[in-house]
Amino acid sequence: MTPxxxxxxxxxxxxxxxxxxxxxLALEAGTRQALIGPNGAGKSxxxxxxxxxxxxxxxxxxxxxxxxxxxxxxxxxRRGLSRSFQVTNIFTRMSVFENLRCAAxxxxxxRYSFWHRVSAARAVNERAETxxxxxxxxxxRDVPAGVLSYAEQRALEIGITIAGGADVVLxxxxxxxxxxxxxxxxxxxxxxxxxxxxxxxxxxxMSVVFDLADRIAVLxxxxxxxxxxxxxxxxxxxxxxxxxxxxxxxx
Amino acid sequence: xxxxxxxxxxxxxxxxxxRVRRYGIWLAAAVVLLALPQLxxxxxxxxxxxxxxxxxVFALSFNMLLGQGGMLSFGHxxxxxLGGFIAAHVLNLAGxxxxxxxxxxxxxxxxxxxxxxxxxxxxxxxxxxxxxFAMISLGVAELMAASSLxxxxxxxxxxxxxxxxxxxxxxxxxxxxxxxxxxxxxxxxLFVSAIAMYAFSRTPVGRMANAVRDNPERAEFVGYSQxxxxxxxxxxxxxxxxIAGGLFAVNYEILTAENxxxxxxxxxxxxxxxxxxxxxxGPVIGAVVFTFLQSMLSDYTGMWLxxxxxxxxxxxxxxxxxxxxxxxxxxxAWRARRIGRLVGPYLVTGALALVAAVGIIGILxxxxxVVAADTTRPTRRLFWVAVAPRTLTPWLGFxxxxxxxxxxxxxxxxxxxxxxxxxxxxxxxx
Numbered sequence: 001m002t003p004x005x006x007x008x009x010x011x012x013x014x015x016x017x018x019x020x021x022x023x024x025l026a027l028e029a030g031t032r033q034a035l036i037g038p039n040g041a042g043k044s045x046x047x048x049x050x051x052x053x054x055x056x057x058x059x060x061x062x063x064x065x066x067x068x069x070x071x072x073x074x075x076x077x078r079r080g081l082s083r084s085f086q087v088t089n090i091f092t093r094m095s096v097f098e099n100l101r102c103a104a105x106x107x108x109x110x111r112y113s114f115w116h117r118v119s120a121a122r123a124v125n126e127r128a129e130t131x132x133x134x135x136x137x138x139x140x141r142d143v144p145a146g147v148l149s150y151a152e153q154r155a156l157e158i159g160i161t162i163a164g165g166a167d168v169v170l171x172x173x174x175x176x177x178x179x180x181x182x183x184x185x186x187x188x189x190x191x192x193x194x195x196x197x198x199x200x201x202x203x204x205x206m207s208v209v210f211d212l213a214d215r216i217a218v219l220x221x222x223x224x225x226x227x228x229x230x231x232x233x234x235x236x237x238x239x240x241x242x243x244x245x246x247x248x249x250x251x
Numbered sequence: 252x253x254x255x256x257x258x259x260x261x262x263x264x265x266x267x268x269x270r271v272r273r274y275g276i277w278l279a280a281a282v283v284l285l286a287l288p289q290l291x292x293x294x295x296x297x298x299x300x301x302x303x304x305x306x307x308v309f310a311l312s313f314n315m316l317l318g319q320g321g322m323l324s325f326g327h328x329x330x331x332x333l334g335g336f337i338a339a340h341v342l343n344l345a346g347x348x349x350x351x352x353x354x355x356x357x358x359x360x361x362x363x364x365x366x367x368x369x370x371x372x373x374x375x376x377x378x379x380x381x382x383x384f385a386m387i388s389l390g391v392a393e394l395m396a397a398s399s400l401x402x403x404x405x406x407x408x409x410x411x412x413x414x415x416x417x418x419x420x421x422x423x424x425x426x427x428x429x430x431x432x433x434x435x436x437x438x439x440x441l442f443v444s445a446i447a448m449y450a451f452s453r454t455p456v457g458r459m460a461n462a463v464r465d466n467p468e469r470a471e472f473v474g475y476s477q478x479x480x481x482x483x484x485x486x487x488x489x490x491x492x493x494i495a496g497g498l499f500a501v502n503y504e505i506l507t508a509e510n511x512x513x514x515x516x517x518x519x520x521x522x523x524x525x526x527x528x529x530x531x532x533g534p535v536i537g538a539v540v541f542t543f544l545q546s547m548l549s550d551y552t553g554m555w556l557x558x559x560x561x562x563x564x565x566x567x568x569x570x571x572x573x574x575x576x577x578x579x580x581x582x583x584a585w586r587a588r589r590i591g592r593l594v595g596p597y598l599v600t601g602a603l604a605l606v607a608a609v610g611i612i613g614i615l616x617x618x619x620x621v622v623a624a625d626t627t628r629p630t631r632r633l634f635w636v637a638v639a640p641r642t643l644t645p646w647l648g649f650x651x652x653x654x655x656x657x658x659x660x661x662x663x664x665x666x667x668x669x670x671x672x673x674x675x676x677x678x679x680x681x
Binding site for chain 1: 450451453454455456457458459461462464465466468469470471472473474475476479480483487
């Protein structure tokens with residue numbers, strides 16, 4: 001079966017500094033995977049390479065078998081791969097509903113149309129309402145996204161990512177800065193909205209990682225040192241040494 | 252369970268109310284446009300209203316860039332002017348019988364001209380946003396200013412291009428010999444353009460223009476090229492600016508390079524900003540107020556540009572949301588039916604501020620008189636009084652007005668603000 005995302009010997013340097021040092025990774029379609037690693041390992045850089053925000057120095061990236069190495073972010077998005085951001089990245093002056101509607105437009109085939117009315121775009125409006133309910137933000141429907149609370153903005157961040165109907169979803173630290181109860185809500189949300197899809201998630205909260213992930217990739221200093229099931233990662237000596245350490249509390 | 256059974260009726264009522272609100276405003280606008288020349292009949296008033304109508308179309312098109320798309324252009328008059336020049340040339344061809352183009356469709360010709368040049372210049376300028384976009388727009392404006400000197404068969408050199416709307420073929424026997432007839436033509440195109448521009452903001456690409464304005468990076472990660480979204484908005488804005496230019500050609504029967512110069516681009520920026528870029532009606536209010544002040548003030552003082560500049564500065568500093576934004580701030584008080592309580596405090600503050608303004612204007616006018624005006628006359632009339640600016644008394648008098656008005660306004664303004672806060676509280680539910 002074709003992997004949902006496949007990286008072949010991907011390298012990325014900023015100036016003379018190599019950040020990603022030869023990553024090869026294949027994500028099986030329909031699985032939930034986590035990318036973990038210490039700060040500065042290159043997790044966000046890897047996300048930016050996969051989604052077209054950065055260009056690789058060498059190597060190839062394929063999404064669902066198609067080479068996307070030299071494509072722009074929007075071209076990659078149109079091929080069914082969508083991402084969220086570590087620092088909340090929403091349309092602040094538009095209402096919550098408008099945020100979701102804009103995110104759903106391209107997937108519904110509206111492109112750069114100036115001959116359709118959005119209010120009559122049924123599929124898009126229904127999609128936005130559905131996501132609004134999933135996010136538990138129905139009461140905040142018409143509020144400008146910029147005035148939402150931090151946790152609500154994080155939820156909207158995920159909502160914008162999935163509203164377009166992408167089947168490969170990349171989430172960059174979806175629970176960062178959240179309380180325990182907010183984290184639990186977001187984990188439930190992620191589980192719900194990525195059912196049947198391929199998920200790759202950067203996450204620091206190990207309980208979230210072991211709760212959600214079918215497989216875990218460990219990135220240390222720009223290299224994948226392990227890519228395996230949670231149980232084997234937990235038992236992996238190299239991972240323990242490089243990353244999990246003692247105080248992280250895997251339990 | 253009576254609430255349950257009444258709900259569908261209530262929902263239908265809400266939907267009907269929304270429909271009435273949506274179409275009612277446009278209907279009211281159409282009625283006002285048709286009735287205005289019947290209510291205000293003087294020739295000057297008609298001429299000013301024609302000027303306002305053209306300015307409204309132009310300002311609305313500018314806000315497609317600035318307010319809707321987040322693009323600050325210093326050269327939007329380029330598309331207004333080029334649309335106007337093309338319309339003027341086409342009108343001349345029609346007058347000679349080379350083309351069959353009647354006057355009523357001429358604004359559309361201007362629009363297509365504006366669109367063509369927006370496609371040309373937009374193809375590279377919309378690849379950038381922010382400061383770079385603004386600089387490119389300035390460069391294009393300079394380029395056109397230089398071109399107007401080089402291509403003087405097209406731009407007519409210093410005298411510009413004159414034309415004559417009465418020589419064009421008639422459509423349905425409609426004549427445009429008098430300003431009043433031109434008024435209805437402008438009103439028609441204003442109405443159609445305003446609806447079209449409003450509708451544009453409600454289309455997928457219109458919504459994405461807002462999204463790109465707010466966060467261009469994220470727009471790319473939901474499938475849209477920010478450059479392409481900006482390009483489409485830019486072309487639409489150029490089209491409607493061209494329509495305004497075509498209306499200008501019909502109304503004034505002359506175009507000069509000034510019409511597409513930096514001053515004209517600056518004026519549309521000022522009027523749009525003063526009106527408010529955050530809402531659709533903002534530019535309409537701004538264009539009407541700006542044009543009114545422009546034509547009124549220039550009759551009374553040689554310093555009218557200074558006053559418009561002060562108005563712009565005051566807007567940027569104190570009410571960046573513009574006049575429309577100030578009106579919108581009062582929506583909660585209006586809904587709570589407490590708007591009446593604001594009249595008193597506002598009148599007091601406004602009157603005191605007016606006293607200070609009279610003082611400031613008096614001093615400015617006297618400075619202008621002493622520095623610039625002819626020295627043969629010792630006095631000039633200011634506020635219906637003969638004033639002698641070369642004596643001390645009027646200076647002291649106006650300075651006293653400034654001090655008294657400013658102190659009074661400082662005393663009254665917090666009270667007006669408190670009244671505003673009080674009136675804006677949500678109405679008690681019981």
